[in-house]
Amino acid sequence: MSKIFNFCAGPAMLPVEVMQKAQAEFVNWQNLGCSVMEISHRSKEFIEVAEQAEQNLRNLLNVPANYSVLFAHGGGRGQFSAVPMNLATAEQSAAYLLTGSWSDGAFNEAEKYLNAKIVGRTETHDGLVSVPKLILNEDEQDFAYYHFCPNETVEGIEISELPQTGNVPIVADMSSNILSRQIDVSQYGVIYAGAQKNIGPSGLSVVIVREDLLDRARDTTPSFMHYQTMTKYQSMYNTPPTYAWYLAGLVFKWLKANGGVAAMEQKNIEKAALLYRCIDESDFYLNKVHPDFRSRMNVGFHLADNKLDELFLQQAEKAGLRALKGHRIVGGMRASIYNAMPLEGVSTLTEFMRDFARSHG
Ligand code: PMP
Numbered sequence: 001m002s003k004i005f006n007f008c009a010g011p012a013m014l015p016v017e018v019m020q021k022a023q024a025e026f027v028n029w030q031n032l033g034c035s036v037m038e039i040s041h042r043s044k045e046f047i048e049v050a051e052q053a054e055q056n057l058r059n060l061l062n063v064p065a066n067y068s069v070l071f072a073h074g075g076g077r078g079q080f081s082a083v084p085m086n087l088a089t090a091e092q093s094a095a096y097l098l099t100g101s102w103s104d105g106a107f108n109e110a111e112k113y114l115n116a117k118i119v120g121r122t123e124t125h126d127g128l129v130s131v132p133k134l135i136l137n138e139d140e141q142d143f144a145y146y147h148f149c150p151n152e153t154v155e156g157i158e159i160s161e162l163p164q165t166g167n168v169p170i171v172a173d174m175s176s177n178i179l180s181r182q183i184d185v186s187q188y189g190v191i192y193a194g195a196q197k198n199i200g201p202s203g204l205s206v207v208i209v210r211e212d213l214l215d216r217a218r219d220t221t222p223s224f225m226h227y228q229t230m231t232k233y234q235s236m237y238n239t240p241p242t243y244a245w246y247l248a249g250l251v252f253k254w255l256k257a258n259g260g261v262a263a264m265e266q267k268n269i270e271k272a273a274l275l276y277r278c279i280d281e282s283d284f285y286l287n288k289v290h291p292d293f294r295s296r297m298n299v300g301f302h303l304a305d306n307k308l309d310e311l312f313l314q315q316a317e318k319a320g321l322r323a324l325k326g327h328r329i330v331g332g333m334r335a336s337i338y339n340a341m342p343l344e345g346v347s348t349l350t351e352f353m354r355d356f357a358r359s360h361g
Pocket residue numbers: 010074075076077078102149151152153154173174175176194195202203
């Protein structure tokens with residue numbers, strides 16, 4: 001089989017070394033004669049895996065000591081409901097910045113639980129999408145929190161600037177860009193991320209919560225989603241997704257061995273630049289996001305002649321370039337190039353794109 005590069009937006013490719021390690025110890029882990037997924041989450045062996053994963057994640061992101069790190073069920077959307085239930089009463093308001101499908105989704109869910117207010121939306125100028133200034137004024141300090149999505153996976157929009165919210169805690173859905181760039185965790189109230197892009201398999205989510213926000217949950221918050229309860233039980237109030245947690249731990253070790261988040265960020269800058277350069281150098285491909293807000297993780301592009309879309313996808317597949325079809329909402333193509341995607345994958349894609357443009361331009 002020739003080399004395959006998988007550009008799926010999620011569940012996405014994991015580092016090859018991680019998959020090989022998991023394969024090697026799949027049926028006989030640590031010489032126990034069984035798999036890590038077949039042992040108790042309360043066994044000393046699993047607790048060690050769990051604690052090591054948490055510690056490595058803390059080190060990778062420089063998580064300050066006054067933050068809980070939780071390994072939760074329910075993926076990214078689970079947190080769309082957990083956030084309002086944990087941080088506010090039904091009578092309170094929360095601010096939502098709408099920049100694409102996932103922040104829209106978070107807003108729609110939050111509306112069920114509290115007074116969710118839209119404080120900004122993307123704008124289109126000269127055909128390019130951009131994000132307005134992210135500021136809460138002095139008369140907007142009553143919000144229980146300010147929610148935004150720093151990387152919109154579907155639309156390929158990334159926000160690198162931190163919102164200026166005064167005393168209102170910032171909540172960020174980092175499902176598709178966590179660990180891809182350096183961040184200052186101390187600036188956030190809550191960071192959450194579904195695992196299936198830069199962390200591990202789907203179903204798991206990582207939640208990082210500032211301790212002073214742990215006592216704000218309403219009484220009706222389900223216990224397994226309750227940040228304080230989860231903190232008290234070290235994310236084992238109910239049986240956690242143990243295999244996903246173990247794999248996340250392998251990914252964190254891989255990140256550490258490969259230079260950590262700073263090194264990933266450099267590699268991600270390089271990969272994204274390569275791909276956007278290829279898109280911009282001719283009129284054959286188009287990207288409609290303002291350069292300041294182009295995602296490093298999810299690079300969307302359209303063929304100027306969309307009648308060629310099917311052929312492009314067929315030939316890409318034949319060339320070993322998988323899952324390039326854009327999300328149905330936006331159409332066109334999308335290359336998701338998370339941490340695990342090697343530079344070689346992106347350069348193979350750009351070579352293919354140039355060949356295709358020469359043959360059909
Ligand atoms: N937020 C973002 C930014 C996402 O990309 C996704 C999934 N693609 C979600 C939330 C939802 O995650 P899940 O399907 O795990 O609930």
